[in-house]
Amino acid sequence: MRDGLETTPIDPSHSAAVRRLGAGRVLSNEEIAFFEAAQNDRAEYAAGDDIVRDDDLLRHAVIIRKGWAMRWHATAGGTRQIINVYVPGEIYGLHINFYRHAMHNLTALTEVELARIGPEQILDIYRTYPILAAGLDWSSARSVNVLSERNISLGARRASSRILHLLLEIYLRLMAVGETEADGFAMPLTQQQLADICGLSIVHTNRTLRALVRAKLIALSRARVTFPDFDAAMAACEFDGRFLAPLKLRMRPG
Amino acid sequence: MRDGLETTPIDPSHSAAVRRLGAGRVLSNEEIAFFEAAQNDRAEYAAGDDIVRDDDLLRHAVIIRKGWAMRWHATAGGTRQIINVYVPGEIYGLHINFYRHAMHNLTALTEVELARIGPEQILDIYRTYPILAAGLDWSSARSVNVLSERNISLGARRASSRILHLLLEIYLRLMAVGETEADGFAMPLTQQQLADICGLSIVHTNRTLRALVRAKLIALSRARVTFPDFDAAMAACEFDGRFLAPLKLRMRPG
DNA sequence: CGTTAGTTTGACGCGATTCAACCTTCGTGG
DNA sequence: CCACGAAGGTTGAATCGCGTCAAACTAACG
Numbered sequence: 001m002r003d004g005l006e007t008t009p010i011d012p013s014h015s016a017a018v019r020r021l022g023a024g025r026v027l028s029n030e031e032i033a034f035f036e037a038a039q040n041d042r043a044e045y046a047a048g049d050d051i052v053r054d055d056d057l058l059r060h061a062v063i064i065r066k067g068w069a070m071r072w073h074a075t076a077g078g079t080r081q082i083i084n085v086y087v088p089g090e091i092y093g094l095h096i097n098f099y100r101h102a103m104h105n106l107t108a109l110t111e112v113e114l115a116r117i118g119p120e121q122i123l124d125i126y127r128t129y130p131i132l133a134a135g136l137d138w139s140s141a142r143s144v145n146v147l148s149e150r151n152i153s154l155g156a157r158r159a160s161s162r163i164l165h166l167l168l169e170i171y172l173r174l175m176a177v178g179e180t181e182a183d184g185f186a187m188p189l190t191q192q193q194l195a196d197i198c199g200l201s202i203v204h205t206n207r208t209l210r211a212l213v214r215a216k217l218i219a220l221s222r223a224r225v226t227f228p229d230f231d232a233a234m235a236a237c238e239f240d241g242r243f244l245a246p247l248k249l250r251m252r253p254g
Numbered sequence: 255m256r257d258g259l260e261t262t263p264i265d266p267s268h269s270a271a272v273r274r275l276g277a278g279r280v281l282s283n284e285e286i287a288f289f290e291a292a293q294n295d296r297a298e299y300a301a302g303d304d305i306v307r308d309d310d311l312l313r314h315a316v317i318i319r320k321g322w323a324m325r326w327h328a329t330a331g332g333t334r335q336i337i338n339v340y341v342p343g344e345i346y347g348l349h350i351n352f353y354r355h356a357m358h359n360l361t362a363l364t365e366v367e368l369a370r371i372g373p374e375q376i377l378d379i380y381r382t383y384p385i386l387a388a389g390l391d392w393s394s395a396r397s398v399n400v401l402s403e404r405n406i407s408l409g410a411r412r413a414s415s416r417i418l419h420l421l422l423e424i425y426l427r428l429m430a431v432g433e434t435e436a437d438g439f440a441m442p443l444t445q446q447q448l449a450d451i452c453g454l455s456i457v458h459t460n461r462t463l464r465a466l467v468r469a470k471l472i473a474l475s476r477a478r479v480t481f482p483d484f485d486a487a488m489a490a491c492e493f494d495g496r497f498l499a500p501l502k503l504r505m506r507p508g
Numbered sequence: 509c510g511t512t513a514g515t516t517t518g519a520c521g522c523g524a525t526t527c528a529a530c531c532t533t534c535g536t537g538g
Numbered sequence: 539c540c541a542c543g544a545a546g547g548t549t550g551a552a553t554c555g556c557g558t559c560a561a562a563c564t565a566a567c568g
Binding site for chain 2: 071073075076077079080081083084094095097098099101103104134137138140141142143144145147148150151152154155156157158196197198199238242243245247248
Binding site for chain 2: 524526
């Protein structure tokens, strides 16, 4: 299916990170147990808190368990680019064994609960849990996909498609961990933050959002985004969901 | 050094891919020998040839040995976004074990010689050659870095910085494999292609290039780019080379 | 019920695009 | 050795998408 929109039932007893990797469909019970236990070193942050600052020595990667975070960079011109957002189940800092220092800032967008994974623990996974290790590799590959698609948006799509594409992408990323509601999702981003992701001014972002609402491609109500006509929204911004395809395992070792 | 501009001596007897991973500074002799031998399944393409088309079933990853290639996407609006370029030593398609189909087009920008690495070979590397495997993981992490930095350019920098930043980045990527000459490099990209990377029109790209030449931040002569004042160029676009830092190994197993 | 963060709207200006034309370089063949 | 064509580079003029400045409006919260 070219749209990559397969859905699988979600078991809410698992952590978001386990759900994102396909839970029992992909991981063995032993690996699920290990991965859940690996999330025991936790921390919480309030909205707006810095989790990691540019150039910090990284002591661990982090798995977002609850809430949203953003990775961002400020330019001397005063503009800020939000490079990516992290929703529950997603992982920041898997590069820790290669790049020991943070290259950007990581800041909580909402209340955040996260789990810390040390560099040795990551190596343990690669040594001992091949499917989980594949999950981490898949996660890295997916980061490349997401950033590639964002590049296309920033470089080649106009404001309305850029915003619509982003909202659809977030919707599907949330769906992968069962965090959507009906035909939409709870939206914690302010218009300023949306603008900083899409490389637009807040004023233009606002006008474009209103135009999307008028065109009935999205609906906004009290921090919720819904898609009244999902297919029309997908078509309007040429959304091709292949880049968000879930982890599938072709071979089980042994 | 925050600029990430360390250089190491280059041994031209190695393939570009081995040079990029630090050759003997990082890899054991056994791993170098294996990695060179792994590049025996070769293919050549003329400039403009498609190497991989969108949605193709991927049979192997590819290591660029000579020449440049580009990964790109066309939108319905007729614009084309070049998501990344690949120079010698760089690898396309390491995600093959997770995403079996190409999500974009890969096209030769110049004459290209490449080596094909099958999915099983990649798994072999992970099973048998830990440092080489780390090199592949580093390579993936670096892709994320490069794409992140490109996102910042496309979203938050104006045309002159966007172009200058890209030229400096390419210069440093070429330097990592010893493909630079003096204070610049041979530039095979047309202005249209530059424009498609930077998300600009060809007309504006041309005007901006002329302005950069006038400002003595770059010099152009017969398909060569040079930097008359490298530090000034770095400063002008706030270039921070940390994202291109070469592979360093902290621990050797065993 | 006041304060603050976030949203919305108008007016204006600029950076970048578009359309169009011309120029330069280089490879090819007579 | 020159003629020619094709591809790429350069420049001008008009236009537009988006940014900036400024102000008013709304909702959430103590």
